Amino acid sequence: MAESNRQTAEIAPGYLVGLDVGGTKTAVLVVDRALQPVARGSAPTVVDNPEALVQGIYEAVLAVAPAPILAVGVGVPGMVEPHSGLVRLAVNLNLQQYPLGDALTACFAAPVALENDVRAASLGAFAWLNRDEQKVRHMAYLSIGTGIAAGLVLNGRLYRGAQGMAGEIGHVLFDPRGERCLCGLTGCLETIAAGPSIARHWQADNSSAEAVFSAAHEGDPAARAIVDSAATAVARAIHLLVMTYDVERVVLGGGVLNAGDAFLGPIRTALETMRADSALARRMLTPELVVAAPPAADVARQGAVLLAQQAFDDPKARSQTGETRPKGARIHA
Amino acid sequence: MAESNRQTAEIAPGYLVGLDVGGTKTAVLVVDRALQPVARGSAPTVVDNPEALVQGIYEAVLAVAPAPILAVGVGVPGMVEPHSGLVRLAVNLNLQQYPLGDALTACFAAPVALENDVRAASLGAFAWLNRDEQKVRHMAYLSIGTGIAAGLVLNGRLYRGAQGMAGEIGHVLFDPRGERCLCGLTGCLETIAAGPSIARHWQADNSSAEAVFSAAHEGDPAARAIVDSAATAVARAIHLLVMTYDVERVVLGGGVLNAGDAFLGPIRTALETMRADSALARRMLTPELVVAAPPAADVARQGAVLLAQQAFDDPKARSQTGETRPKGARIHA
Numbered sequence: 001m002a003e004s005n006r007q008t009a010e011i012a013p014g015y016l017v018g019l020d021v022g023g024t025k026t027a028v029l030v031v032d033r034a035l036q037p038v039a040r041g042s043a044p045t046v047v048d049n050p051e052a053l054v055q056g057i058y059e060a061v062l063a064v065a066p067a068p069i070l071a072v073g074v075g076v077p078g079m080v081e082p083h084s085g086l087v088r089l090a091v092n093l094n095l096q097q098y099p100l101g102d103a104l105t106a107c108f109a110a111p112v113a114l115e116n117d118v119r120a121a122s123l124g125a126f127a128w129l130n131r132d133e134q135k136v137r138h139m140a141y142l143s144i145g146t147g148i149a150a151g152l153v154l155n156g157r158l159y160r161g162a163q164g165m166a167g168e169i170g171h172v173l174f175d176p177r178g179e180r181c182l183c184g185l186t187g188c189l190e191t192i193a194a195g196p197s198i199a200r201h202w203q204a205d206n207s208s209a210e211a212v213f214s215a216a217h218e219g220d221p222a223a224r225a226i227v228d229s230a231a232t233a234v235a236r237a238i239h240l241l242v243m244t245y246d247v248e249r250v251v252l253g254g255g256v257l258n259a260g261d262a263f264l265g266p267i268r269t270a271l272e273t274m275r276a277d278s279a280l281a282r283r284m285l286t287p288e289l290v291v292a293a294p295p296a297a298d299v300a301r302q303g304a305v306l307l308a309q310q311a312f313d314d315p316k317a318r319s320q321t322g323e324t325r326p327k328g329a330r331i332h333a
Numbered sequence: 334m335a336e337s338n339r340q341t342a343e344i345a346p347g348y349l350v351g352l353d354v355g356g357t358k359t360a361v362l363v364v365d366r367a368l369q370p371v372a373r374g375s376a377p378t379v380v381d382n383p384e385a386l387v388q389g390i391y392e393a394v395l396a397v398a399p400a401p402i403l404a405v406g407v408g409v410p411g412m413v414e415p416h417s418g419l420v421r422l423a424v425n426l427n428l429q430q431y432p433l434g435d436a437l438t439a440c441f442a443a444p445v446a447l448e449n450d451v452r453a454a455s456l457g458a459f460a461w462l463n464r465d466e467q468k469v470r471h472m473a474y475l476s477i478g479t480g481i482a483a484g485l486v487l488n489g490r491l492y493r494g495a496q497g498m499a500g501e502i503g504h505v506l507f508d509p510r511g512e513r514c515l516c517g518l519t520g521c522l523e524t525i526a527a528g529p530s531i532a533r534h535w536q537a538d539n540s541s542a543e544a545v546f547s548a549a550h551e552g553d554p555a556a557r558a559i560v561d562s563a564a565t566a567v568a569r570a571i572h573l574l575v576m577t578y579d580v581e582r583v584v585l586g587g588g589v590l591n592a593g594d595a596f597l598g599p600i601r602t603a604l605e606t607m608r609a610d611s612a613l614a615r616r617m618l619t620p621e622l623v624v625a626a627p628p629a630a631d632v633a634r635q636g637a638v639l640l641a642q643q644a645f646d647d648p649k650a651r652s653q654t655g656e657t658r659p660k661g662a663r664i665h666a
Contacts, residue, residue: 240505246501280518
């Protein structure tokens with residue numbers, strides 16, 4: 001280890017860039033080699049065509065990042081192939097079968113690591129959970145936003161599954177007598193608890209999940225019923241994640257969680273009801289199980305930075321394995 | 334590899350024993366060091382008290398196994414701690430907090446590896462899937478019997494979870510308006526598709542799942558409705574396993590699957606309905622996804638033999654890790 005420490009002290013300067021590329025904005029975090037933050041930024045995402053998207057991302061980074069850039073990690077809302085850098089499908093970015101990794105590598109002249117955005121954020125959440133000591137090895141990050149999906153860290157490693165679809169629980173069937181989902185099935189979790197579903201149940205259109213939480217807070221019985229229904233579904237999703245993966249923590253994140261206690265409160269009440277009904281549920285749904293990721297933890301960009309670190313440490317890793325070992329407590333907020 | 338082959342040729346003789354200890358019978362498989370079967374046996378399981386259980390297991394093995402016994406692997410229907418050899422709870426064996434591993438080690442004077450029976454069978458199923466070539470790395474073994482649970486092999490390794498509860502999907506909530514489960518929750522998968530539930534839905538008592546399948550086969554509409562309901566729930570469980578773990582294969586096993594096509598047919602029909610409704614379901618529920626483990630594959634005892642092999646190769650492994658790497662195509666039927 002002395003050898004390794006000496007190398008660290010002698011390393012050339014440079015910066016790692018983490019990007020959370022969303023359908024509306026691209027968030028940038030720049031850190032130094034010790035993972036200390038150096039700069040943050042944000043710019044609208046340009047989704048007109050792939051070339052404009054790449055150019056927009058490049059400019060968003062250049063606006064805040066000092067040189068040299070050593071590696072870039074990118075969270076993308078869609079299906080990506082980390083080993084090839086291909087985006088198979090990212091509807092909100094208007095991309096299909098596009099080699100985003102290669103395009104960004106050409107811009108930055110540095111290694112680029114791509115990952116699904118929820119999975120990238122799960123790396124950030126895992127590092128945040130273990131910020132003080134390496135205590136948690138099995139974790140699910142449950143993202144509730146426009147869609148619902150989970151990122152899994154199992155035995156301390158990111159788990160992707162056979163074709164990168166692990167954790168796609170938004171389309172698990174929750175209610176056989178429920179609503180038809182956009183995916184074609186009936187009663188998927190997303191039809192109950194995703195942001196657009198919460199909004200749609202309140203008013204046919206021109207509504208938002210925020211408006212429903214606000215109305216529920218003011219005592220509107222219909223809004224409260226919608227929130228309680230969504231919260232019960234999220235509690236069932238947490239139970240599902242525990243009964244399938246047997247994780248130690250479920251970290252909640254995503255846009256709908258910005259409602260804070262207005263959503264977390266009913267979720268905790270629904271979990272308490274399950275605990276009251278069942279000794280097995282009490283055993284599995286432990287008091288410390290559910291954690292809301294604070295906005296300051298910035299798990300999306302922090303996870304992207306960890307991808308960049310991995311790409312820098314081992315530029316060829318993306319062609320060798322679909323697994324990523326998060327660097328745990330090495331990140332700093 | 335030449336070195337390794339020479340060592341194989343020079344190894345001392347001896348036998349590995351795999352045990353599937355059920356609530357009613359204990360099944361024994363004895364193999365040589367090349368994992369070729371040497372003997373099989375079966376004896377009633379004695380559940381009067383722990384000492385009688387251990388003595389019964391010991392006699393069942395001695396009745397068929399030649400000496401010397403190098404190691405023993407045991408599948409137990411309950412919660413076990415592989416690293417300590419402790420059975421935390423095995424209701425059908427009348428065991429609670431009992432050091433079965435130590436007790437059997439004392440009998441056989443050989444290393445003993447314990448594992449939950451479904452998880453042990455998943456090792457056997459994984460080896461059986463990869464009997465010709467190492468092609469599958471992500472697999473779920475779904476056991477449908479008195480209870481329902483899944484054993485997972487992810488990235489080629491047995492996955493246990495944080496407290497050995499991974500894959501306990503029998504108590505995932507499938508129907509919010511369903512029946513109260515023995516676990517205390519409402520609408521668990523087991524209330525729809527486990528053997529006792531299928532029997533209970535048909536006649537209040539003195540029935541069996543076999544009788545329901547038989548009546549359904551003869552055209553009884555009530556029996557067919559019960560079978561179809563159970564089959565739809567199993568199809569949903571398969572979909573759940575794919576959407577959570579993104580496995581390449583779901584291997585079906587357990588007592589209720591002894592009904593063969595009388596159950597498999599309706600399960601495949603229910604999967605086909607999901608495929609017809611949804612492009613995403615078509616993508617995930619591939620034609621090769623679902624495989625029924627043939628009785629001749631004997632996955633329970635074969636998995637136990639693999640545990641024995643692991644215990645022999647590395648007798649201290651049980652104190653070091655909760656993970657088990659199955660030995661893939663090295664098993665012979």
